[in-house]
Amino acid sequence: MPRDGALPVKRSLWALDLLNFFLADVQTGFGPFVAVYLTTHKWTEVEIGLALSLGTITAMVSQIPAGAMVDAMRRKRVAAAGGIVAVIAAALMVAVLPTRLPVAVAEILHGIGSCIITPAVAAISLRLVGHAALGERLGRNASFASIGNGLAAGVMGGIGTYLSSGAVFWLTAFLGLPALLALWRIAPAGVAGEFPEEFLPPVSRRQQVDWNGLGSLIADRRLLAFAACAVLFHLSNAAMLPLAASEVTKRAGDYASLIIAACIMVPQAVVACSSPWIGRRANLWGRRPILLVGWAALAVRGLLLAVLPGTWPLVIGQSVSGISAAVFGVMLPLVAADLTRGRGHFNLCIGVFGLCAAAGATLSTTIAGYIADNVCQTAAFLTLAGAGLLGTLMIWALMPETEPLEGDFLAARTQYPGGPATVERVQSG
Amino acid sequence: MLAAPTANAQPATSPAAPAPAASKPAPIAVAPAHPITPPQAAAAKPPTPIAPAPPQATAAAPAPAAKPAQHTAPVTKVPADKVVAILGQPVIGPLGTEVGRLIDVLVGQNGQPQAAVIDFGGFMGVGSRKIAVHWNTLHFNPGDPKYPIVLDLLPDQIKAAPAYQGETKPAPVVVAPWEKQPPAAEAAKTTAPQ
Numbered sequence: 001m002p003r004d005g006a007l008p009v010k011r012s013l014w015a016l017d018l019l020n021f022f023l024a025d026v027q028t029g030f031g032p033f034v035a036v037y038l039t040t041h042k043w044t045e046v047e048i049g050l051a052l053s054l055g056t057i058t059a060m061v062s063q064i065p066a067g068a069m070v071d072a073m074r075r076k077r078v079a080a081a082g083g084i085v086a087v088i089a090a091a092l093m094v095a096v097l098p099t100r101l102p103v104a105v106a107e108i109l110h111g112i113g114s115c116i117i118t119p120a121v122a123a124i125s126l127r128l129v130g131h132a133a134l135g136e137r138l139g140r141n142a143s144f145a146s147i148g149n150g151l152a153a154g155v156m157g158g159i160g161t162y163l164s165s166g167a168v169f170w171l172t173a174f175l176g177l178p179a180l181l182a183l184w185r186i187a188p189a190g191v192a193g194e195f196p197e198e199f200l201p202p203v204s205r206r207q208q209v210d211w212n213g214l215g216s217l218i219a220d221r222r223l224l225a226f227a228a229c230a231v232l233f234h235l236s237n238a239a240m241l242p243l244a245a246s247e248v249t250k251r252a253g254d255y256a257s258l259i260i261a262a263c264i265m266v267p268q269a270v271v272a273c274s275s276p277w278i279g280r281r282a283n284l285w286g287r288r289p290i291l292l293v294g295w296a297a298l299a300v301r302g303l304l305l306a307v308l309p310g311t312w313p314l315v316i317g318q319s320v321s322g323i324s325a326a327v328f329g330v331m332l333p334l335v336a337a338d339l340t341r342g343r344g345h346f347n348l349c350i351g352v353f354g355l356c357a358a359a360g361a362t363l364s365t366t367i368a369g370y371i372a373d374n375v376c377q378t379a380a381f382l383t384l385a386g387a388g389l390l391g392t393l394m395i396w397a398l399m400p401e402t403e404p405l406e407g408d409f410l411a412a413r414t415q416y417p418g419g420p421a422t423v424e425r426v427q428s429g
Numbered sequence: 430m431l432a433a434p435t436a437n438a439q440p441a442t443s444p445a446a447p448a449p450a451a452s453k454p455a456p457i458a459v460a461p462a463h464p465i466t467p468p469q470a471a472a473a474k475p476p477t478p479i480a481p482a483p484p485q486a487t488a489a490a491p492a493p494a495a496k497p498a499q500h501t502a503p504v505t506k507v508p509a510d511k512v513v514a515i516l517g518q519p520v521i522g523p524l525g526t527e528v529g530r531l532i533d534v535l536v537g538q539n540g541q542p543q544a545a546v547i548d549f550g551g552f553m554g555v556g557s558r559k560i561a562v563h564w565n566t567l568h569f570n571p572g573d574p575k576y577p578i579v580l581d582l583l584p585d586q587i588k589a590a591p592a593y594q595g596e597t598k599p600a601p602v603v604v605a606p607w608e609k610q611p612p613a614a615e616a617a618k619t620t621a622p623q
Binding site for chain 1: 514516517530532533548549550551552553554555556557558584585588589592594595
C-alpha cells in the first residue's frame with residue numbers, strides 16, 4: 001500500500017473483520033434460544049414471554065438514544081466496548097442466575113448493549129475507510145458477521161442439544177472476550193493512517209447529545225421513505241423463518257432439527273458470499289437497483305415458501321432470504337451514511353432505521369402468527385410476501401437515489417487502502 | 430403454570446414447610462423441592478406418586494388426614510424417589526429418545542390432570558411446536574433422572590398434531606391411538622379449566 005499509514009489501517013481493517021465475526025457470535029445465543037433455556041429452568045410460558053418482551057421493548061426504546069449517544073461520543077471504540085461488556089454481563093447473568101430479576105436485568109442490558117454496538121461498529125468503519133469505500137467495507141462487515149452467525153448457530157445448537165443449554169450462554173460470554181480484543185486492535189481515533197478527519201462528518205467533534213438533529217433528520221423525505229421501507233422489510237422478513245421452521249417440524253420426522261439448522265445456516269452462507277459483491281455494486285450501480293433486488297427477493301421468498309411442497313425445498317426458499325438479508329445488512333448503514341453525509345447524525349440515523357426494523361419485526365410475528373393460526377400457513381406466507389412487494393414498490397416509487405452524484409465530488413481519493421479506486425467529496429462541515 | 434391438581438384434596442401437603450427444603454436428590458426430601466416457585470411446585474408434587482396408575486385414583490389417597498384446628502398446617506414429607514417434578518423436564522419417547530419438554534399441565538375441575546403440553550422440535554428455539562397430549566399417554570418414573578417422564582406416543586404420531594395455542598383456545602389433545610373412548614368427554618372438560 002502506497003501510504004505511510006497503510007500498516008496500522010490494514011491491521012485495523014483486519015481487526016474490524018474479526019470484531020464483526022465475534023460480535024455476531026455473541027449475538028447468536030440471545031434470541032429465541034433464551035426461551036428454550038428458561039424452559040429447562042422451569043420458567044412458565046407467561047414468564048418467558050414477559051422476559052422476552054422486556055428485551056424487545058428495551059431494544060426498541062433505546063435505538064434512538066443509543067444512536068444519539070454514539071454520535072456524541074468522540075471515541076466510538078469506547079462506545080462499542082461498553083456495548084460488548086453489557087452483552088457479556090447479560091450472558092453471564094442468564095447463565096449463572098436464571099431467575100426473574102437477573103434475567104430481566106440481562107434482557108435490558110442486552111437490549112441496550114446491542115443498540116450501541118450496531119451504530120458504533122458502523123461509525124468505526126466509516127472512520128477507518130471514509131464515505132467512498134464505505135459500501136465495500138460494510139459488505140465485508142456483513143460477510144464476516146454472517147460467517148460468525150452461521151458458525152455460532154451450528155456450534156451453539158450442538159452444545160445446547162448435547163451438552164447443556166446453560167453452556168450456550170457461557171460460550172456467549174466467553175466469545176465476547178475476543179470481540180473486545182479485536183476492538184482493541186483497531187487503531188484509536190486520530191492515529192496516523194486513519195481516514196483524514198476533514199473528510200468525516202462534523203459529528204465526530206461534537207461532545208454532547210444533540211436532539212435537534214432528530215428533527216432535521218426526520219424532515220428529510222428520503223429518510224422517511226427508507227424508514228417506511230425498513231418497517232416493511234422486517235414486517236415481511238421476521239416471521240418467515242419461524243413459520244417455515246415450524247412447518248418443517250410439522251412435516252419432517254427425525255431430521256426436522258437438521259433441516260431447520262440448514263434453514264438458518266444456508267442463508268448465512270449466502271450473505272457471507274454475496275455481501276462484499278453487494279457493497280461494491282452499490283457504489284457502481286447506485287443504491288436503488290440493489291435495494292429493489294433486496295426487497296423484491298423478500299416477495300419471491302414469501303411466494304416460494306407459500307407454494308413449495310416438501311421440506312427440503314423449504315430450505316431453497318429460505319436461502320433466497322440470504323440475498324435480502326445481505327442487501328439490508330449492507331444498505332441500512334450505507335443509506336444512513338449517504339443521508340447524513342456532510343451534516344452529521346450518522347448513528348442517530350442508524351438508530352431511527354433500527355427502531356423501524358424492530359417495530360416491523362414485532363408486528364410481523366404477531367400478524368403472521370395470527371393469520372397462520374386462524375386462516376392457514378399459505379395465507380400467512382402470502383401476506384408476508386405482500387409486505388415485501390409493497391416495500392419494493394415503495395422503493396421504486398418513493399426512494400430516490402442517495403449515492404452522491406459524480407459532479408459533487410471535489411476530491412479524488414484513488415489510493416486509499418480500504419477501498420476501491422473511488423472518489424470522495426469534501427465535507428461541508 | 431404447573432397446575433395444582435390435588436390442591437383441593439390436600440390442604441395439608443401443599444403449603445408444606447419451605448424451611449427445611451432439602452435439595453432435589455436428597456433421600457428425605459420435603460415437598461417443596463423447588464427454589465423457583467415454591468408454592469406451585471409443592472402443590473404439583475402430590476399427584477405424581479399416583480400418576481403411574483391411570484388418573485382415577487387421585488382424589489384423596491396420599492394425604493394423611495389433616496389435623497384440624499391448628500394454626501399452622503401440618504407437614505407431610507414425601508420422599509424424593511416417590512415424586513417427580515415435571516415442569517421443564519424432558520419427555521422421553523418409547524424409543525428412548527427425547528421427544529420434547531413438558532411445559533404445562535391442563536387440569537379439570539375435579540383436580541384431575543387431563544393433558545400435558547409438550548414443547549418439541551426446533552433448532553436454537555426456532556421452529557418448535559407445542560402440542561397437548563392426553564394425560565394417560567404419559568408415565569412418570571420418580572427417582573429415575575434419565576427417564577423422568579415417558580410418553581407412549583412415537584414422534585411421528587405427534588409431530589403433525591394441531592398446535593396448542595394457549596389457554597384461551599380449545600386445546601386439541603392427542604390421545605393414544607389404541608383408546609378411542611375417553612377423549613370426547615374429557616377433551617371437552619380440558620378446554621374449560623385452566
